[in-house]
Amino acid sequence: MDSMIELCDLIAENPAQLGDKLTWICSRCPSAAEILGSSSLRVRVSRSQLNAILAVARFLSKCPNYSDETPKALVLDFYRSIPSYFNRSFWPQSFTNDSIDSFFVDFFEYICTACKLCPEFSVDVAKFTGDIMISAIGNENEDLGIKKAILKAFCCNCPPVVPSDANKLVLGMLEQFPSSPGSSSVCSSTSPGSSSDSSSTSVGDGRSSGDSDEVVEEAVDSIERREMALKVIGNVLDKSSIGNSLLENVRFIVQQQFHSMVAFLKKSKHDWLEQGQLLKVRINAKLSAYQAAAGLQIKILGSFDLGGKSSKSLLRGTLELLIGAAEACLRSAWRKLRACEELFSSLLSGISRAAVARDGQMLEFLLVRFKPLVLDTCAQSDTWDSKRGAMFESVLKTSCEIIQFGLYKNQFSVYTFITSILERNRYKEEVSFILHLTSILNNSYALIIY
Incomplete structure (x- = not known):
């Protein structure tokens, strides 16, 4: 060849x-x-x-x-x-x-x-x-x-796809998720305010996250097919537009995947029936599928009209999903796996993208919600060592992106965010985080200090 x-x-x-x-x-x-x-x-x-x-x-x-x-x-x-x-x-x-x-x-x-x-x-x-x-x-x-x-x-x-086929294709991909809209049991379990730990939370294959045995027994092939469906839908959104109602259905499915993700990340290693290599294969498959869901969430955000009246609520909900999943990722028993680090990075990439949406109108809310994630990252001993862990690097990179954007949109919120971390001074990593941040931002950071 x-x-x-x-x-x-x-x-x-x-x-x-x-x-x-x-x-x-x-x-x-x-x-x-x-x-x-x-x-x-x-x-x-x-x-x-x-x-x-x-x-x-x-x-x-x-x-x-x-x-x-x-x-x-x-x-x-x-x-x-x-x-x-x-x-x-x-x-x-x-x-x-x-x-x-x-x-x-x-x-x-x-x-x-x-x-x-x-x-x-x-x-x-x-x-x-x-x-x-x-x-x-x-x-x-x-x-x-x-x-x-x-x-x-x-x-x-x-490759390119015509709009009429795009709708049919996304519908076909949604069939990989039996918990798609139209199932009354699923719809009733996702009312506003429902907990991600609820026994009625869908795991994406039609089963409940409340029963750990059922989650453990999910076939790896089923997980991989779901991952492919999420990626294909994302690719279709890159190539063509789909109907608004269908886009809402996709958002519903992704929201379910995030609820499942948080429930999964909270599980202890002892909650699984399998051990050893078989368990590692399954865990990596699920983490990869959830990374596909994170990527699709970012693309969904770009497909909606963020100038509409409901866009602020949509953005707030998206940020809550992304930050909540990132927090669960940081505390997960699987956080040292490369797949978990890549998932964490994808979630933070989504947070960064959401920060600049609507011309930064959600910046103040974002920084308030993002601060605990920064502090938790600094507090995790295995995210910070002589080589600086991947999760720490992801948080540092995202912080720089948000702050560089925020300097021109809301300097007060950015200043409050940085000084509130310095005031804690509970871990040396928090000070080190700011030092690294200022080193990277250089002259940009000086604008809000002097």
Whole structure:
């Protein structure tokens, strides 16, 4: 494959002079009859054919406006035929699900790049994306491992999708959450003021967080499918808009995931039936799924009209969710796991994004709620050592971002935030935190001191 990539890149640099080489690569791609014909005509695709179609897609990512339409036609034929690839008989016998995932990660990346450079090609691709992804989440008799591999690739690189398909696709993804709006039992359990520790809190797979046995027995595959659904929805929101009512449904699901997240993070290691490596795999899977929920929460915030009358309440609720989950993350038994540190970082990234929304109108409220998180981080001995822990670094980075923004919007609130930490002086880390903060902010910090 390396030699094919090198040849492809040379052709992209000199397409006019090396057009015959491109024709040769195109001739090695699967034919339309092989990928679009009846099942009796289809044959198992070879590794060399897959390498060729990948090389052509790579070429398009560098020369999307090439005069000959053959490369585009080949890539589009292969792309729109993806639902017929869900059978193991299509793939080389040596190909594993990881191989299929790796192939489509690269293939989709090249397509996405070409779409950005060529609007006409983007329109053609968008026509097929929705049907492909909806087919991938179906429960027909095709190989579920292959479907999962393709969905994982979509999570990494999502090609354009038309708005009408975006709505259908998000609806399909929401079916991965049996506790979606429309279930009266779930709706009644999420009334304002309900506790995240309540026995009626959904864990996202239709079960209650009040029963630890049920949470422990949740299949890892179910957790991973939920993670992929959250990521795909986020990618769709990046590519297209969806209806307001559907966006509310997505927000409802994410809110449920945050309630589940807090309940999960509060659990002791002794609450789990499994131990050792099996437990670590499950915990990492859940943390990764919750990180996907945190990422989607940030994208939802960007999809709503924050100039509307209800936006202040929406922002306040979002900040409460993000900070509450970050506090639970900081105190969790799993806080030393890399996945937990990455989740914490994602939550703080959301807090930083929310700080600048509505031109900083929520800054004062945010700093009041953010201060206990800073103090708790300083108090945690395992977040601060000679190397400065990842969670401490995340809090420091977010504090700098918020303060740098706040200096131009609400200097008094920023000054109060910093001096209130200095006045505590309970832990040397609190003083060290301010010293690091002032070192990073440099002249910006001097504006509020002098």
